[in-house]
Amino acid sequence: MRTSPLFLLAAFFFLIFLxxxxxxxxxxxxxxxVVTATRLPTPVDQVSGTILLVTSEDIEKMQARTVADAxxxxxxxxxxxxxxxxxxASVILRGGDARFTLVLIDGVEVNDPSNPERTFDFAHLDAxxxxxxxxxxxxxxxxxxxxxxGGVIQIFTKKGKGKPSADVLVEAGxxxxxxxxxxxxxxxxxxxxxxxxxxxxxxxxxxxxxxxGNTEADGYENTTLAGHFGFEGERGVSSGLDFRLVEAQNxxxxxxxxxxxxxxxTGSADQTLVGGHVGAFLTDFWETSxxxxxxxxxxRDLNEPDILRPFTMEASYKGASVKxxxxxxxxxxxxxxxxAGFDREKESGESTWFSDEYGPYTSVMEKESSTVxxxxxxxxxxxxxxxxxxxxxxxxDHSRFGEETxxxxxxxxxxxxTLRFRALYGTGFRAPSVDQLYNPGYGNPDLEAETSRGxxxxxxxxxxxxxxxxxxxxxxxxxxxxxxxxxxGDPSTWDDGSYENVSEARTEGVDLSVDADxxxxxxxxxxxxxxxxxxxxxxxxxxxxxxxxxxxxFVPVRNLRVSLDxxxxxxxxxxxxxxxxSYALVNLAGDLEISDRISLQGRIENLTDRDxxxxxxxxxxxxxxxxxxxxxx
Numbered sequence: 001m002r003t004s005p006l007f008l009l010a011a012f013f014f015l016i017f018l019x020x021x022x023x024x025x026x027x028x029x030x031x032x033x034v035v036t037a038t039r040l041p042t043p044v045d046q047v048s049g050t051i052l053l054v055t056s057e058d059i060e061k062m063q064a065r066t067v068a069d070a071x072x073x074x075x076x077x078x079x080x081x082x083x084x085x086x087x088x089a090s091v092i093l094r095g096g097d098a099r100f101t102l103v104l105i106d107g108v109e110v111n112d113p114s115n116p117e118r119t120f121d122f123a124h125l126d127a128x129x130x131x132x133x134x135x136x137x138x139x140x141x142x143x144x145x146x147x148x149x150g151g152v153i154q155i156f157t158k159k160g161k162g163k164p165s166a167d168v169l170v171e172a173g174x175x176x177x178x179x180x181x182x183x184x185x186x187x188x189x190x191x192x193x194x195x196x197x198x199x200x201x202x203x204x205x206x207x208x209x210x211x212x213g214n215t216e217a218d219g220y221e222n223t224t225l226a227g228h229f230g231f232e233g234e235r236g237v238s239s240g241l242d243f244r245l246v247e248a249q250n251x252x253x254x255x256x257x258x259x260x261x262x263x264x265x266t267g268s269a270d271q272t273l274v275g276g277h278v279g280a281f282l283t284d285f286w287e288t289s290x291x292x293x294x295x296x297x298x299x300r301d302l303n304e305p306d307i308l309r310p311f312t313m314e315a316s317y318k319g320a321s322v323k324x325x326x327x328x329x330x331x332x333x334x335x336x337x338x339x340a341g342f343d344r345e346k347e348s349g350e351s352t353w354f355s356d357e358y359g360p361y362t363s364v365m366e367k368e369s370s371t372v373x374x375x376x377x378x379x380x381x382x383x384x385x386x387x388x389x390x391x392x393x394x395x396x397d398h399s400r401f402g403e404e405t406x407x408x409x410x411x412x413x414x415x416x417x418t419l420r421f422r423a424l425y426g427t428g429f430r431a432p433s434v435d436q437l438y439n440p441g442y443g444n445p446d447l448e449a450e451t452s453r454g455x456x457x458x459x460x461x462x463x464x465x466x467x468x469x470x471x472x473x474x475x476x477x478x479x480x481x482x483x484x485x486x487x488x489g490d491p492s493t494w495d496d497g498s499y500e501n502v503s504e505a506r507t508e509g510v511d512l513s514v515d516a517d518x519x520x521x522x523x524x525x526x527x528x529x530x531x532x533x534x535x536x537x538x539x540x541x542x543x544x545x546x547x548x549x550x551x552x553x554f555v556p557v558r559n560l561r562v563s564l565d566x567x568x569x570x571x572x573x574x575x576x577x578x579x580x581x582s583y584a585l586v587n588l589a590g591d592l593e594i595s596d597r598i599s600l601q602g603r604i605e606n607l608t609d610r611d612x613x614x615x616x617x618x619x620x621x622x623x624x625x626x627x628x629x630x631x632x633x
Contacts, residue, residue: 048410083207086220095507100150114319139428160192171628208260256617583612
C-alpha cells in the first residue's frame with residue numbers, strides 16, 4: 001500500500017491524540033446506543049468502525065424537513081441534488097458511489113429495484129417522523145449482504161409511547177411552499193401504535209440552473225402516510241408491523257444547462273414499504289427474530305410535445321424486493337455474543353421506454369427477477385477492560401452469478417481513561433441489478449458482482465462528559481465495477497454498448513469532528529479530506545477534496561433556541577470536463593416556545609444568498625425563508 005499524504009496527516013493527528021495524558025479528566029460517558037454496526041444494541045464506544053448518529057433532537061434543532069436535509073454537511077457525506085425540492089437527491093459516503101450504500105428504514109431495505117443502479121432517492125423521505133439516523137461507513141456486506149459495499153444508512157422511525165398524544169406542524173415559506181404534518185401515538189399496556197401523515201407543496205425553482213437562462217419553475221408535491229404497531233410480551237417476546245406509503249409528483253426539465261427548460265415534462269414516484277417482525281428469547285441465552293418485508297417502487301415520466309421539443313417521451317419503471325430474514329443471538333456468558341443468521345431476497349423489475357424523437361423507438365423489459373440467499377456469522381467479545389472485538393463472515397449465493405464470500409474484523413479498545421482506539425477491516429460486494437442483467441437494450445447476463453475491501457482506523461477522545469473528539473483514516477478499494485462499455489468507441493451510437501465489469505476505483509480520506517454540548521451552548525466542528533481515483537488515475541466526479549462544517553446552538557433569551565450551521569465545500573470535477581466551484585453555505589434556524597406545548601419555528605436557508613451547483617447545469621435555491629407552528633397535544 002502506498003503512503004499517501006492523507007495517511008501521513010491522519011498519523012500526525014493520531015500522535016497528537018495519543019500524547020494526551022490519561023489524567024487530563026474523567027472519561028466522557030457515551031450514552032448513545034446504536035444497532036446498525038453489529039445488529040445488536042451496542043454502545044458507540046464499542047463500535048470498531050466509524051458511525052455517525054443523527055437524533056430527532058438534532059433534526060429539530062436544524063429544522064430539517066427531509067432526511068436529505070438532515071444528512072447534508074455531515075463529515076464523510078456528500079449530497080448530490082439535481083434541482084430544487086423533490087428533485088433527485090443521492091447520497092455518497094466517503095467518495096464511493098450512491099449505489100454503494102444500502103438504505104434501511106426500520107430494518108427494511110428501501111433501495112429502488114426499478115433503478116438501473118438500485119440507488120435510493122432521498123428527495124421524498126420526510127424527516128418529521130424520524131427518531132434517529134445511523135450512518136455506518138465502509139464495506140458492511142458481512143451483516144447486510146449486497147449493496148452494503150460502501151456503507152449503510154439506517155433510519156429508525158418514532159414509535160408510540162405514553163398517553164394518547166398528537167404532534168402537529170404547519171409551515172409556509174419561499175417558493176409558495178406549504179407543509180403540514182400530523183401524528184398520533186399511544187402506548188397502552190403491552191401494545192403501542194403511531195400513525196402519521198404529511199403533505200408538502202412547492203412551486204419550486206427551475207431544475208435546470210437559472211444562471212443558464214432557465215426561468216420556468218418546476219413544482220413538487222408529496223403525500224406520505226406511515227405507521228407502526230407494536231407489542232411487547234413476556235420473556236422478550238416482541239412483534240411489530242411498519243408501513244410507509246409515499247406518492248410524489250414532480251415537474252422536470254429535459255436536462256441541466258442552457259436550454260434545459262421544459263414546460264410539460266412531469267414525473268411521479270410511488271413507494272410502498274411493509275415490514276413485519278416477531279422476536280423472542282427461546283431460552284435464557286438464545287434470542288431469535290424473524291422479519292419479512294416488501295419494498296416496491298413505481299416511477300413514471302411523461303414529456304409531451306411542445307414548440308421546442310415536438311416529440312413524446314414516456315417511461316415507466318416498476319420494481320419490488322421481498323426479503324425474509326432470520327437472526328439468532330446466543331449470549332454465551334458475560335463477554336460473548338454469537339450471532340447466526342439467514343436471509344433470502346428476491347427482487348424483480350420491469351420497464352417501458354418510448355420516444356419518437358429519433359424514431360420512434362421503444363424499449364421494453366418484461367418482468368425479470370433474481371434471488372440471493374445469504375448465511376452470516378458474527379462473534380462479539382467484550383472484555384472487562386472495555387476492549388470489544390468483532391469477527392464475522394458471510395456467504396451469499398446469487399441465482400445468476402453464483403457465490404460470493406465477505407468478512408470483516410474490528411477492534412475497539414481503551415488506550416487511556418479518556419482515549420479510545422478502533423480499527424476495522426472488511427470486504428463487500430454488490431450484485432448487478434435486474435436492469436443491468438436483463439435489459440434487452442444494454443443488459444449483460446454475464447455480469448459479476450462488484451467488490452470492495454477497506455480499512456477504517458480511528459481514535460475517540462473525551463476529556464469530559466460534554467466533549468467528544470473523533471478522528472478517522474479510511475481507505476477503500478473497489479474492483480470489478482460495472483460501467484458502460486462502448487464496443488465501437490463512438491459515443492453517438494448506443495445500440496452496440498452494454499454493461500461490463502471494467503472499472504476500478506480507490507478512495508482515501510481523513511474525517512474529524514469535535515462536539516461540545518453544554519447546558520447553554522452547543523458547538524460542533526467537522527472536516528473531511530478526500531482523495532479519489534479511477535483505473536486511469538483520474539479523480540472521481542462530484543467528490544470534493546475538502547469539506548468543512550461548523551454548528552453553533554445557543555439560547556440568547558429565555559424560551560428561544562437559535563441554531564447556526566455553516567459549511568464549506570471545495571471544488572469538484574463533473575461530467576463534460578466541467579468544474580464545480582467551491583462554495584460556503586450558512587443556514588439559520590430559531591425556535592420560540594410560546595407555551596409548554598406550542599412553539600413558533602422559523603429558518604433562513606442559504607442566508608448569504610450564495611449561487612452554487614451540486615451537479616453541473618442544475619439549479620439550487622437562493623436565500624429562502626420559512627415560518628411554522630408546532631404543537632404537541
